[in-house]
Amino acid sequence: MKKLAILSVLLFSIFILSCSSDDEKVNYLDNSLIAGKWYYVNGTDSTTYIFENNQGSVKVNDRISLAESENLSYGSYKITVDAIFFDDYPNSGLLYKVNNNTLSIYQNNDKAWVNYTKK
DSSP: OHHHHHHHHHHHHHHHHHTSSOOOOOOOBOGGGSOEEEEEEETTEEEEEEEETTEEEEEEEETTTOOEEEEEEEEEEEEOSSEEEETTEEEEEEEEEEETTEEEEEETTTTEEEEEEEO
16 A cells, blocks of 8 residues: 555656646747838728837828827737737737738738738
8 A cells, every 4th residue: 555655646746747847938039020110001091010129019090181090009029930929918919921021910800911011
């Protein structure tokens, strides 16, 4: 009986140790990969994603009245190979692709990629 108790403690210890914090770590990239202002024009609106000083934001302007209709700050961000994660929204990320002067961001609402141009 004593051997069974020792064996149980040993197996439990191995189980606990195997669940350590050695889980897969996220490999973040250098934020400069997407740094800058990225523009998209659609109909009467223009949208600008801004990634500067490790802060992300988006501005939407009405092209007819030239008034700003939205200005959202996302706070600091980190990027992986395929997603942008904002500290203010830790449970979601924007899927993205970057190629030269084009930043493509996946729009969940439209289920489509939107191409933004760096200027």
